Structures are given as C-alpha cells and as structure tokens.
Amino acid sequence: MTHDHDPVPRPTAAQTEAALHPPAGRTGGDLVIETLSGLGATTVFGLSGQHVPGLSDALRRSPLRHVGLRTETGAGYAADAYGRITGEAAPLFLPAGPGALLALPALQEAAAASAPVLAVGPGGGPHGCSHEPRFRDVVKSVHTARTHSQIPSALAAAWESALTVPHGPVRVEIPRDVLLAETALPVVTAMDATPEDVVPRPELTAVAAHLLSTAERPAIIAGGGVVRSDAAGKLRALAEKLDAPVVTTFGGKGAFPWKHPLSLRSRLEDRHTLDLLEDADVLLVVGSGLGALSSDHRAFAPRGRIVQIEADAAKLEAHHPALGIHADARLALQALLETVRERTDPTAPERVRTVLDRARPDAQGPDLERRLLDAVRAALPSRAPGFWDMTALTRRAWSAFDARHPNTMHSAQGAKGPGYALPAALGAAVADPTVPVLAVSDDGGALYTLAELATARQHGLDVTWLIVDGGDRSSSPTDAHGGTAGAAPVRPDLVALAGSFGVPAVRTAPETLTADLTEALAAPGPSVVVLPALLRTCDPTHL
Secondary structure, three states: OOOOOOOOOOOOHHHHHHHHOOOOOOEHHHHHHHHHHHHOOOEEEEEOOOOOOOHHHHHHOOOOEEEEEOOHHHHHHHHHHHHHHHOOOEEEEOOOOHHHHHOHHHHHHHHHHOOOEEEEEEOOOOOOOOOHHHHHOOOOOEEEOOOHHHHHHHHHHHHHHHHOOOOOEEEEEEOHHHHHOEOOOOOOOOOOOOOOOOOOOHHHHHHHHHHHHHOOOEEEEEOHHHHHOOOHHHHHHHHHHHOOOEEEOOOOOOOOOOOOOOEOOOOOOOHHHHHHHHHOOEEEEEOOOOOHHHOOOOOOOOOOEEEEEEOOHHHOOOOOOOEEEEOOHHHHHHHHHHHOOOOOOOHHHHHHHHHHHHOOOOOOOOHHHHHHHHHHHHHOOOOOOEEEOOOHHHHHHHHHOOOOOOOOEEEOOOOOOOOOHHHHHHHHHHHOOOOOEEEEEEHHHHHHHOOHHHHHHHHOOOEEEEEEEOOOHHHOOEOOOOOEOOOOOOOOOHHHHHHHOOOOEEEOOOOOHHHHHHHHHHOOOOEEEEEEOOOOOOOHHHO
16 A cells, blocks of 8 residues: 555754754753753743752753742642643653652642643652652653653653643653763654543433433533633533523632623522522533532532533542533533524523522621622732632632633632642743732731742742731630630731832731732732731631
8 A cells, every 4th residue: 555645754854964963961851851842831830949950950051931939839839820821731840859749739739720730850760769659649640751762752741641631730750860861862853742632422412412402490510621621602602502500610710701691600609509500400510520619518419410521531420420421621512502402591590690689698708708809809900810828718709709701710729728829820920921910818828938929029920919917817726615725826027028028018908908909910020918807717508
C-alpha cells in the first residue's frame, strides 16, 4: 500500500545539522526548560531564591518568566490560580524533601477545582527523593523520567494529562543526578501534546434529551465543570430552551446569571431551594459530583430522575443513581442543545421567585455580613477575579455573593486550609495583568501568608488584600464553658506589617469599605485594606 502523504515529518538539512551539533554545557534541567517552551509554557512558578537542582540554573538561561514565591504552598496556590485563569498548564518547580510535601495542600486545591498544574522536581530514582505515593493520593497522574532521553516524552505526557478534562494537577519526577548531568541530546523543539476531547455517547444524549423534553418540572444544578469548560453560554441557552430553573454550586458561581428569571442563584443550603430541586421530576446535574458542599452535606434527596454530566468518571453516579454521561460539560451541553425539544413553562419563573422570596430575610447573614458583601461587590470591577480564604465572610459569600461572570470567584474548597487567598490572587495577577485582583482573608489566615506580600511588592502585582480582622479568635484556647482560657492572643498591627513590606495599607470600617476598596483596587501595585469586624460563623440551619 502506498501513501500520498507521509505523516512523519522529515528534518531539514539545517535541523539535522543543529541536532548533530547541540550547544555545549546543557543539562537535564535544560531539557526540561526546552520541553516546556516547546509545549507552549511562558511562566514557571517556584520559590524565590531557592534552587531546585538542575532546574534553577537552566531557568536563568531561558526566556521563561520565573515567578518566585516565599513558600512551596504559596507557589502551588499561585500556579493553581494561573491555571484557572488561563486554562493553560502552569509549571510548578518543587525542591526535593519536605519542601515538595508542603505543596500538597495546593495541589489538593487544584485537584478540587480541576486546575491544570504541572509539578516538576527531583525524585523517581535512587539519587532522588521520591514522594510518589503521597503525590498519587492527590494528583491525576505521576510521570517519571529516569534518563535524559525520557524527559521530553514524560513532560509531554504529563502536559496532556493535566489538560485532558477534567483538568488537574500532575507530577513529574526526575532524579537529581539526571537533572544535573550534562547532555549531548539535541535541543528539544516544538512538542505536540494535544489532549483528546471527552465526548458524550450519542445514545445517552438521546435518552437525556427525551427525559428533559418531556419533563413536567425539570431543574438544573450547574457545577464548577461548567466554568472550567467555558460552557456558561450553552448552559443558559439550554435552560431557556427548557424553561428549567438553575442553581449553581459554590464552585460553579457565575456559571448562570444571578438575576436571570430562572436563577435560583447558589443557595444550596436553603431549604426552599432544596425542596424545589428534590421535587424536580428530571434533575440535570452538569459539571458537579454532588459532593458534600454541593448537596447540603449529603442531606440532599432528589425524588426524580437524575441526568448527570461529569468529566471525572470517579465522580459519576458516586452519590446518587443517575443516567451518567461521561463527557466534557461544554460538549455535552452542546449535544443536548441540538437534540432537546423546546418546552414552555410559564410557571418556572414564578416558582423561582417564590423560592427566593421565601428565603429567610437574613439568608445573607446578619446585617453586618450583608452590608460587607454588598460593599465588596460595589467596589470590585465586574470581571475582576476574587480569591477567598475559608472565612466567616466567605461562608456567607458562597450563597449570597453575585459573582457576575464565570471564573471570577474562587475559594478554598479542596484542602480548605487558611493562607490560600493571597498567593492565589498573585498567580491570577500574573495570568492577567489587565484587571485588578482581590484577595479576602481573616486575620488568622493572613498570618499564614504574610510573607507573600514580599512577592507582591517584588513583582508589582495589582492585588488588593482585604483582611477582616476579628481578633484571631481561632487561636484562643477555650474552657469547657466556651470562654477564653489563658492569655489573650497577640494581635499584630496588620497595617504596620503591610507597610514594612512597602505595601500601602489602610484601616477601614463597614461604612467606608466600598470607597477604600475602590481606591485600592484602582491603584497600581499591591495594597492592603484591614477591616476590624467580628463576624458570626454561618449556621446552615439558619439559611
């Protein structure tokens, strides 16, 4: 059999000459940098001033931008946010030893949010320091290159894995001696690591379309998968074609317009919202695994037929029996749009209004919390992203904050550890310097990550850090009656601390928060706004 087209590219004479005579002095680290450049990377995250054997020197010789943070955890959070904002794989260089393990909470956060992160570092060999079993518990895949010739292929495979839906963090381990040793291999050129689409099965789409088209009371739960696959427009089109109410999960905030007549917003812990969803005869769940945060801590008990679209096969039908469709949310919604029959239900907007009206007057929290969220919303530009630590205000914002656009509200939902907001916001500012970025922490979380103010100042990143200073109650031991035991915790002056880094800071009040935040967000470079306020912890039973 003959072929008119040869699929194998032939090197030119110049390419052959260059391959036969590579530059001298290159190492395994250079092969890593060359491969990442060939895959399309432009930015690498890691530690500031910390050397990863073989990689740091090669990085200095390359055109790649190195964004150095002060902790491995912070570098991981920054890479996670960069991946979320750009949709590109974010290279993260980690050292060997305990330093690599410090990045695990950040990789867990990236896994929960399906953010593509490529964690590269020493390991996987007799002279490496392999933590592969621990990484395997968190990342999508682990790839090992034990020789120079294996480095490009291992990185390409990892890159493809990170960008195959569901996106997520991956780990590449290369022995230290391989990274440091000189190589005579040719310079790595452009690499092809295009992920394959995860398409829905047509017979399953046909059944789902029939169920939705003939339903009397359809409803939709939209999760983070809709945001990650950039499918908000298709979600809205399908909801309008079906006249189906839509609620978003906390990870899916912004996937559906907040003030749309069919929008149940994101009040997943409101009993009236859950009643409507449980009463649906056909419930479409798209881009959500219906985990604890998306199902009122598993109290959710739908009575109708469930159609679940999920790119992560492990989450498909994991908590509720369903017609499971393993697919990318965007492709599945497009297939449904092409196959469902239009239905009209004039009662749907009325039922949505009834649910929203029946919500308790304090569903957004007490007056103070409600006013603070309104103040933040008024100050934050519509398309500016915000990154929220796990705080009392964040807990309210999950249900009550209008994200306005997809991919603009991010909170710690994986490891849920404090110290996420600021370094993640720095990564977002690197990804898109055209809009300001907001970070929200309380005083306890701020103390986890103050060092990253040096990173913000060093790179001049347009990040405003709102710190709600409630007195760091979490660090006060309590007695059996709930009172504070022992001495009161030391409370630093957060405004003075920010100033010591050369970062402008202001102490505000609820009445001036909008004005102070607006001014800080409009100013170039980093800034800090400290709000002394004692907020109530959210009780879901009060929503």
